[in-house]
Amino acid sequence: MTEGERKLWLELREFRRLYGIHVRRQAPLGPYIADFVIHERHLIIEVDGEHHFTATGHARDRKRDEWLASQGYKTLRFNTGELSDSFDGCVEEILRELGLMTGSEVTPTPNLSPQGGGGLC
Template sequence: MSPSLNSPKALSRARQLRNTITEGEKRLWRELREFKKLYGIHVRRQTPIGPYVADFAIQSAKLVIEVDGEHHFTPSGMTGDEKRDAWLASAGYSVIRFNTGELADSFDFCIEKILGELGLMR
């Protein structure tokens, strides 16, 4: 599949995921929505990219931000993430991953890491 095409399955999954957001994702989304006002950067939530759905994506910077829960740390979850990250890299995207604990314990660090990846200072 071409990196620019979104699969119908990914579109359907994105719609479903928008309705089941975790507390960490809610907090991150509140902050990332402000990026438009503060930096002129549009962030999309639960957006399809090819066959995958990114938790958050900044299309202009080709940056995907993922929030990983427990299932990402199982052998099958890690294998799936490696495959997904490789596909996204082949489409020109960089991926930043945070686990839910990092969002809870080091939220400001997570935001700083995103801003650093974008070449912005806070």
């Protein structure tokens, strides 16, 4: 796991406590393994390293994204540079995709149980 993936995972695993959204790491989906997935929202979050920026890498990612889309999943991709240079912006993009952020404001969530989840997952 890269430093960017590690930092993003630390943030994403708090989504259950903060928003009642369970994020899985390194989750199998058919023939693929997603870096991060939120099944109940059909959202995949991928962190792309340098090998994704070759012609072969682009083709592989396109094929993978098409298959995942055929299964009802949307893929958000961030490269390691984006996570390094604009980590908060990447997290905000995820929150917007989940409908938890409009403009620059995070949408409040219902009170959750102390164990998290609050029956929302």
